Amino acid sequence: MPDNRHRRAVVLTTGLVVVAAALAGAALLSLAVGARAIPFGTVLHALVSPDPNATVDLIVTESRIPRTIIGLLAGAAFGLAGAVIQGVTRNPLADPGILGVNAGAGLFIVIAISFFGITGLTGYVWFGFLGAAITSFVVYAIGSLGRGGATPVKLALAGAAVTAGLTSFTTAVLITDVDAYDQFRFWQVGALANRGTDIAVQGLPFLIVGALLALGSARALNALALGDDVATSFGQNVIVARLLAAGAVVLLCGAATAMAGPIVFIGLVIPHIARAITGPDHRWLLPYSMLLAPLLLLLADVLGRVIARPGEVQVGIVTAIIGAPIFIILARRERLAEL
Amino acid sequence: MNVIADIRRRELARGRRVTVVLAVAVVAVFALALSYGDFQISLPDVVRSLLGLSTPPGVEYVMHELRLPRASVSALAGLAFGLAGAIFQQLLRNPLASPDVIGVSQGATAAAVTTVLVFGVSGGGVAAAALGGAVVTALAIYLLSWRKGVGGYRLILVGIGVGTALTSITSFILTRSDVKIAAEALIWLTGSVNGRTWAQIVPLAVAEVILVPLALVLGRVLSGMQLGDDLAKAFGVRVEWSRFALLLTGVCLAGMATSAAGPIAFVAFMSGPIAVRLVGGGRPVLVQAALVGAVLVLASDFIGTHLLGARQFPVGVVTGVIGAPYLLWLLATANRSGRGG
Numbered sequence: 001m002p003d004n005r006h007r008r009a010v011v012l013t014t015g016l017v018v019v020a021a022a023l024a025g026a027a028l029l030s031l032a033v034g035a036r037a038i039p040f041g042t043v044l045h046a047l048v049s050p051d052p053n054a055t056v057d058l059i060v061t062e063s064r065i066p067r068t069i070i071g072l073l074a075g076a077a078f079g080l081a082g083a084v085i086q087g088v089t090r091n092p093l094a095d096p097g098i099l100g101v102n103a104g105a106g107l108f109i110v111i112a113i114s115f116f117g118i119t120g121l122t123g124y125v126w127f128g129f130l131g132a133a134i135t136s137f138v139v140y141a142i143g144s145l146g147r148g149g150a151t152p153v154k155l156a157l158a159g160a161a162v163t164a165g166l167t168s169f170t171t172a173v174l175i176t177d178v179d180a181y182d183q184f185r186f187w188q189v190g191a192l193a194n195r196g197t198d199i200a201v202q203g204l205p206f207l208i209v210g211a212l213l214a215l216g217s218a219r220a221l222n223a224l225a226l227g228d229d230v231a232t233s234f235g236q237n238v239i240v241a242r243l244l245a246a247g248a249v250v251l252l253c254g255a256a257t258a259m260a261g262p263i264v265f266i267g268l269v270i271p272h273i274a275r276a277i278t279g280p281d282h283r284w285l286l287p288y289s290m291l292l293a294p295l296l297l298l299l300a301d302v303l304g305r306v307i308a309r310p311g312e313v314q315v316g317i318v319t320a321i322i323g324a325p326i327f328i329i330l331a332r333r334e335r336l337a338e339l
Numbered sequence: 340m341n342v343i344a345d346i347r348r349r350e351l352a353r354g355r356r357v358t359v360v361l362a363v364a365v366v367a368v369f370a371l372a373l374s375y376g377d378f379q380i381s382l383p384d385v386v387r388s389l390l391g392l393s394t395p396p397g398v399e400y401v402m403h404e405l406r407l408p409r410a411s412v413s414a415l416a417g418l419a420f421g422l423a424g425a426i427f428q429q430l431l432r433n434p435l436a437s438p439d440v441i442g443v444s445q446g447a448t449a450a451a452v453t454t455v456l457v458f459g460v461s462g463g464g465v466a467a468a469a470l471g472g473a474v475v476t477a478l479a480i481y482l483l484s485w486r487k488g489v490g491g492y493r494l495i496l497v498g499i500g501v502g503t504a505l506t507s508i509t510s511f512i513l514t515r516s517d518v519k520i521a522a523e524a525l526i527w528l529t530g531s532v533n534g535r536t537w538a539q540i541v542p543l544a545v546a547e548v549i550l551v552p553l554a555l556v557l558g559r560v561l562s563g564m565q566l567g568d569d570l571a572k573a574f575g576v577r578v579e580w581s582r583f584a585l586l587l588t589g590v591c592l593a594g595m596a597t598s599a600a601g602p603i604a605f606v607a608f609m610s611g612p613i614a615v616r617l618v619g620g621g622r623p624v625l626v627q628a629a630l631v632g633a634v635l636v637l638a639s640d641f642i643g644t645h646l647l648g649a650r651q652f653p654v655g656v657v658t659g660v661i662g663a664p665y666l667l668w669l670l671a672t673a674n675r676s677g678r679g680g
Contacts, residue, residue, distance in 0.1 A: 091435065092496065145671040154670055157434055157612055161666040164605040168659025171529050171604070172652055174522075181525065182518040189510045265503045272496070313511070320507035324500040328483055331496035 077256035079293020082267030104135025132254035190261035190316025210251030361630035419596035421632020424607030442502030446476025466598035473594030530603030530655025
């Protein structure tokens with residue numbers, strides 16, 4: 001069937017180009033739409049030669065460009081990480097939060113706010129990253145104790161259990177400190193607004209390394225999907241493969257959570273949507289997830305700016321409200337590609 | 340054949356031993372919760388008071404107005420959450436599929452938060468809203484995942500989708516509310532057994548008298564269903580009907596417990612896996628999971644009330660802190676002897 005396979009590759013590549021084009025369109029939309037609508041011509045002008053004295057240009061360069069960039073980066077990271085973690089744990093319910101990323105980030109951010117009195121977002125995002133990294137490492141270590149290594153069920157249970165423990169600590173602090181809760185409840189929702197470009201720049205190296213690791217482990221994930229024994233017989237070192245993939249998830253989610261807050265739903269849903277298009281082959285699934293996730297995130301962000309004018313609805317909420325029906329329709333499909 | 344019969348007998352014996360130990364633990368922690376506090380009551384006095392005999396002055400009030408309601412709601416809610424969690428996890432064959440993961444608890448929470456923060460209702464109305472939220476959400480999930488029968492996998496995915504949407508509604512309402520009210524709502528969202536009255540406890544107790552035996556009887560078909568839908572059908576288990584009846588029982592248990600004590604964090608999720616690892620052998624462990632839930636909530640409330648310094652913490656804060664390390668320890672040690680997974 002080489003002919004069939006060739007045709008499939010052509011179709012999937014075309015699809016990828018279409019998604020990329022849609023993503024570019026969404027990015028432009030994200031620059032143009034908001035509390036104050038700006039014509040596309042003016043947006044392009046502001047992009048090419050911004051006039052520091054024009055308010056419109058300032059809105060584009062100071063507010064809309066950072067949030068669009070962060071939307072693109074965080075979205076891609078969540079989507080990619082979600083696809084990888086579902087592959088590693090062979091659990092369709094696994095999301096990037098399953099390694100304890102969000103719980104760890106949440107606890108460290110609460111500690112930063114409550115005990116160190118740090119209030120600015122730029123101040124505490126890196127606490128979030130640190131918490132995410134440490135927690136994922138601990139979850140992975142516990143999940144891989146003893147023989148058998150990090151099996152899917154052990155990883156999922158260890159991740160959920162650690163999340164439970166850390167969330168309890170977080171709640172304990174929040175219950176005793178109303179001011180900390182006041183800040184935390186807004187971080188917890190997940191948003192793209194009011195972030196500076198500097199956060200994106202600081203996070204970029206982590207995201208690049210994480211993305212390379214993730215995309216590089218596509219073949220290994222395909223082998224792991226067949227079961228550990230089969231993967232081993234294909235010459236795949238199961239432990240190394242899992243470790244590299246988990247490392248990718250930590251880098252991607254840690255940085256993205258630090259930038260935009262815990263928008264978990266994207267990482268859970270997008271791989272399922274992508275799998276419905278591509279089937280189970282991770283070499284296609286990963287790039288599709290990486291492009292579809294920021295598309296959904298940016299569109300949700302734009303929608304959130306429009307529906308509650310002059311205020312905004314945070315992107316995490318919009319993502320869930322519009323993502324859930326799509327997800328349910330997909331889940332109802334007769335031949336939903338299972339893991 | 341003898342070997343298999345032997346192993347099976349040993350597994351059953353171990354299951355019974357675990358049940359007895361857990362039941363003793365429930366009674367012990369329950370008694371401790373009744374007797375310990377700023378006002379100490381000796382164990383004989385606890386028993387005398389429970390039997391309605393005469394007791395020293397003050398005991399009657401502390402027992403019947405303060406401690407007994409609190410300990411009862413802890414035990415009952417823990418029992419219900421543990422049982423509901425184990426039903427969902429075993430029926431859907433996924434350890435992450437407890438009612439607090441697949442949307443039922445989120446439905447109760449969203450309904451309760453909406454009634455409190457948007458409509459300004461308090462008291463019994465909140466409990467009713469929570470129960471209604473749980474049942475309506477569960478029915479919605481079931482109907483949405485219906486397609487010539489309900490696939491377990493599809494049900495879980497639909498449940499997660501619905502749950503996420505409901506959670507974001509809760510978050511939205513919380514970010515739009517005054518921070519003091521939102522902070523109070525946080526305590527309810529975490530789960531608390533503080534200041535419960537008999538009016539809240541009696542409905543839960545009545546519901547459990549009906550639902551717990553029902554769940555255990557229906558649970559006998561669980562071991563058939565665990566083989567997978569096709570095999571279960573071949574063995575004559577009426578898959579759809581049994582699944583629906585069991586899930587509904589689980590939903591009602593979780594919903595009643597949530598309406599009495601709030602969605603006490605992680606009890607439903609953790610009790611099942613802990614019980615499975617205590618019993619071993621991969622059999623349905625509904626009774627043991629229910630008892631684990633009761634011990635978890637009773638012990639957590641005791642720790643949150645008495646052992647964390649001057650400040651009292653709601654029970655939902657502590658359940659995660661003591662349950663999670665225990666589950667992790669079980670995971671780690673079970674791995675070493677090859678029983679992991």
